[in-house]
Each structure stands twice: as C-alpha cells, then as structure tokens.
Amino acid sequence: MRMSLAQRVLLTWLFTLLFLIMLVLKLDEKAPWNWFLIFIPVWIFDTILLVMLIVKMAGRCKSGFDPRNGSQNMKKKVWYLVAMLLKLAFCLALCAKLQHFTTMKLAYVFIPLWALLLGAMVELGYNIFYVRRD
Numbered sequence: 001m002r003m004s005l006a007q008r009v010l011l012t013w014l015f016t017l018l019f020l021i022m023l024v025l026k027l028d029e030k031a032p033w034n035w036f037l038i039f040i041p042v043w044i045f046d047t048i049l050l051v052m053l054i055v056k057m058a059g060r061c062k063s064g065f066d067p068r069n070g071s072q073n074m075k076k077k078v079w080y081l082v083a084m085l086l087k088l089a090f091c092l093a094l095c096a097k098l099q100h101f102t103t104m105k106l107a108y109v110f111i112p113l114w115a116l117l118l119g120a121m122v123e124l125g126y127n128i129f130y131v132r133r134d
Helices: 005-027 040-061 071-098 111-129
Strands: none
Touching: 005 040, 040 071, 071 111
16 A cells, blocks of 8 residues: 555645635535534545554564564654544544534643644654764
C-alpha cells in the first residue's frame, strides 16, 4: 500500500477543498447541515491516514523483523497515532460544542488541540536539539 507523493498531495488537496466548500456553505447559511456532516471529509482523510499508519505499525509484527532496527521509527509512529487521536478528539468536541450537544466551556474544547501543539513543539525541539552520542 504505497502512494506516490503526487497522489498524497492530490488526496490532501481534494479533502481540504471539499471540507472548505462545505464549511463556507454552512457559515453562509446556504446549507442547514449538521456540524458533524461538515467535518466528514476531515474524518475520512484522518481514517485513511490512521489505517495506513496502523498497517505500517502492524508490519513490525511479521516474522523476520529485527526490532532493534526501528525503535526510533516506532516511537515516531506512536507519536503520529497519538497526534491523530488528539486531532480527532478536538474535532469531535468542537462539533459537539457547535451543534449545542454540550454546554462545555470553549477552553475545554481546545485542550486536545493545545496538547497536540505542545507535543508537536516538544518533538520539534527534540529533533532540533537532540545530539546523538555514540
């Protein structure tokens, strides 16, 4: 299951465009759709990414794989999985708030996003300043 860079860019562009069109229609009050329906392109794209990530992680379980070769790679994949789940939690909480399913404060809705951004900053700092000493 390999996609070329052009295919990944096209898929990302297509789902982003579809999401933005639906969002504009909702904000202009041209379409009385549910907020969960507006976010369907985002969730389809995230599902595709999660399936691809899980397939790559499951590839480590095949026979003949040396676990010492990819320990850093596996840590990165676990971080990607956590980041995707935090993004999903933020999108679900945001849709629930916008659809008035919950009376949660907006600050609580943004906690998964803040955790995602904090984790991304930590990973960036680790990748920039970590010096491997052999």
